[in-house]
Amino acid sequence: MTYQILVSDPVSAEGLQPLLNQDNIQVDYMNEFTNVTVQDVINRYDALIVRSQTTVTKELLEAGTNLKVIGRAGVGVDNIDLEAATEQGIIVVNAPDGNTISTAEHTFAMMMALARHIPQAYQTLMNGKWDRKSFKGVELHRKTLGIIGMGRIGSEVARRAKACRMTIIAYDPFLTEERADKLGITKGSLEDIYATSDFITVHTPLTKETKHMIDDNAFTKMKQGVRILNCARGGIIEEGALLRAIESGIVAGAALDVFEKEPAMDHPLLDRPEVIATPHLGASTEEAQTLVAQDVSEEIIAILNGESFKNAVNMPTISSEVRRALQPYYLLGEKLGEMAIQLVTEAPMKVTVTYGGELSDFDTASLTRRIMKGLLSYHLGDKVNIVNTFHMAKTYNLTYSVEHATSSLGFKNLITVTIETQQGKRSISGTMLAGYGPRIIKIDDYSIDMAPEDHLLYIQHNDIPGMIGLVGTTLGKHQVNIATMQVGRKQEGGEAIMMLSIDSLFNQDAFRDLEQINHIHSVKEIRL
Numbered sequence: 436m437t438y439q440i441l442v443s444d445p446v447s448a449e450g451l452q453p454l455l456n457q458d459n460i461q462v463d464y465m466n467e468f469t470n471v472t473v474q475d476v477i478n479r480y481d482a483l484i485v486r487s488q489t490t491v492t493k494e495l496l497e498a499g500t501n502l503k504v505i506g507r508a509g510v511g512v513d514n515i516d517l518e519a520a521t522e523q524g525i526i527v528v529n530a531p532d533g534n535t536i537s538t539a540e541h542t543f544a545m546m547m548a549l550a551r552h553i554p555q556a557y558q559t560l561m562n563g564k565w566d567r568k569s570f571k572g573v574e575l576h577r578k579t580l581g582i583i584g585m586g587r588i589g590s591e592v593a594r595r596a597k598a599c600r601m602t603i604i605a606y607d608p609f610l611t612e613e614r615a616d617k618l619g620i621t622k623g624s625l626e627d628i629y630a631t632s633d634f635i636t637v638h639t640p641l642t643k644e645t646k647h648m649i650d651d652n653a654f655t656k657m658k659q660g661v662r663i664l665n666c667a668r669g670g671i672i673e674e675g676a677l678l679r680a681i682e683s684g685i686v687a688g689a690a691l692d693v694f695e696k697e698p699a700m701d702h703p704l705l706d707r708p709e710v711i712a713t714p715h716l717g718a719s720t721e722e723a724q725t726l727v728a729q730d731v732s733e734e735i736i737a738i739l740n741g742e743s744f745k746n747a748v749n750m751p752t753i754s755s756e757v758r759r760a761l762q763p764y765y766l767l768g769e770k771l772g773e774m775a776i777q778l779v780t781e782a783p784m785k786v787t788v789t790y791g792g793e794l795s796d797f798d799t800a801s802l803t804r805r806i807m808k809g810l811l812s813y814h815l816g817d818k819v820n821i822v823n824t825f826h827m828a829k830t831y832n833l834t835y836s837v838e839h840a841t842s843s844l845g846f847k848n849l850i851t852v853t854i855e856t857q858q859g860k861r862s863i864s865g866t867m868l869a870g871y872g873p874r875i876i877k878i879d880d881y882s883i884d885m886a887p888e889d890h891l892l893y894i895q896h897n898d899i900p901g902m903i904g905l906v907g908t909t910l911g912k913h914q915v916n917i918a919t920m921q922v923g924r925k926q927e928g929g930e931a932i933m934m935l936s937i938d939s940l941f942n943q944d945a946f947r948d949l950e951q952i953n954h955i956h957s958v959k960e961i962r963l
């Protein structure tokens with residue numbers, strides 16, 4: 436199978452090399468097309484690679500009927516409708532590390548340029564004026580820098596500011612005292628930052644919470660003459676409020692790399708001499724562009740080849756330790772989900788997944804996704820995948836819960852999937868047996884030991900002599916070969932079950948004949 440990938444923004448050719456090296460991947464570039472939009476052609480593609488220019492809307496995603504993954508060659512994903520992508524089961528991956536240094540360096544270059552009026556002085560000189568009076572600047576030395584957002588870029592900015600002997604105060608909901616101490620900075624609130632900073636720089640993503648977080652009210656709390664930087668996202672600082680704060684003299688200068696609407700042309704802030712600006716260049720270095728393109732290329736290859744990946748933004752990330760530990764269970768989990776749903780005839784209302792043994796020590800969310808995917812995709816097909824499975828469950832009013840049990844029936848690990856319908860509860864348990872792989876070890880109260888094979892027959896009957904022979908003869912008559920067979924019962928002479936793995940697809944005539952055997956209550960084919 437050949438996968439088609441569309442690159443819709445300028446992305447480093449060197450960084451895309453891992454994709455270009457794949458025999459089963461074909462890459463097209465939007466700039467090679469004329470008179471068409473991304474929306475016009477997207478249905479041909481399995482993956483789309485973007486930077487910040489392409490806006491990935493719900494409509495675009497809906498038109499991308501074959502899309503499996505969107506790669507953001509950079510950090511910010513505010514140009515992508517993540518909710519719509521999740522609903523449609525499209526994985527969105529970004530490259531969170533590749534442009535950190537470049538953006539921190541750009542922020543620092545902006546801070547120095549802002550402090551010393553370098554762009555304005557350069558412009559004056561280019562206009563033929565030798566003006567040494569208008570551009571008296573300030574030192575960074577001993578000034579207080581307020582950093583809002585101490586993630587990757589904020590932290591690198593802090594390191595550089597320390598080298599300039601600045602005092603640093605930072606606010607981030609995830610900043611601990613311990614980390615602040617390690618970085619040699621002060622952890623403070625937004626109010627502390629506003630009250631004490633000579634320079635304030637923002638490094639948060641643009642979210643509902645951070646949109647316009649710096650507004651008129653925030654500016655009134657700042658020191659007169661504060662200098663503001665935004666190399667993160669337009670809209671974190673409300674542009675109208677910034678303009679008013681410049682006009683009123685609260686803000687002595689602002690350095691902007693990003694704008695609420697880009698490209699920012701004829702913008703009132705750009706008319707102000709106190710404002711210096713660049714056209715969203717934070718990540719525009721050779722190094723950063725190569726790295727981010729390489730990172731998304733590798734993630735896309737992994738996703739298309741069904742291998743594990745790490746930078747999905749519409750799925751929780753898991754540590755490599757947890758991923759390594761749980762990976763061997765993913766197939767078993769999916770099979771258990773598929774088998775569990777086939778045990779019930781009524782609509783499922785609730786699913787409970789119980790993890791026992793060594794599994795109870797892990798964050799098993801990624802495994803639960805596989806189980807729910809197996810369970811839902813049996814009836815809903817390809818439209819369910821590990822990205823949208825929880826969303827799909829909600830759509831179908833199916834609740835699920837996870838329990839971590841202390842008992843594992845003597846097995847090293849145990850997964851039990853219980854489905855509740857109006858008719859009651861049905862459950863199935865499986866384990867990974869060292870040397871044997873995945874095994875089904877229990878259905879409802881019956882202990883068995885079977886590999887989750889392609890074709891299984893599940894027969895409920897009375898525990899009386901001759902049943903095995905009758906079933907064997909009936910299947911033989913219909914040319915159905917039995918590969919393995921397991922029987923189980925709760926007590927002698929009571930209810931019993933047979934679980935058979937068969938070589939060929941089961942046919943309706945065999946089904947009917949089996950159901951007509953005296954003492955057989957139900958025959959169920961389980962397809963995996």
Ligand SMILES: NC(=O)C1=CN([C@@H]2O[C@H](COP(=O)(O)OP(=O)(O)OC[C@H]3O[C@@H](n4cnc5c(N)ncnc54)[C@H](O)[C@@H]3O)[C@@H](O)[C@H]2O)C=CC1
Pocket residue numbers: 509510511512531534535538583584585586587588589606607608609638639640641644645666667668692693715716717718719
């Ligand atoms: N100008 C440019 O070309 C570039 C801009 N960026 C932008 O820079 C921003 C930061 O990027 P990274 O540091 O790589 O991301 P990151 O995810 O490593 O850090 C973001 C930090 O913001 C914090 N945060 C979230 N909400 C907050 C709030 N309400 N108040 C304070 N902190 C909050 C988070 O806890 C996190 O620590 C993103 O918006 C990204 O899109 C990134 C690269 C290039």
Ligand SMILES: O=C(O)C(=O)COP(=O)(O)O
Pocket residue numbers: 486487488508509510511512534667715716717718719
């Ligand atoms: O990575 C980010 O968040 C950026 O803002 C960089 O954007 P760009 O890839 O240069 O369009």
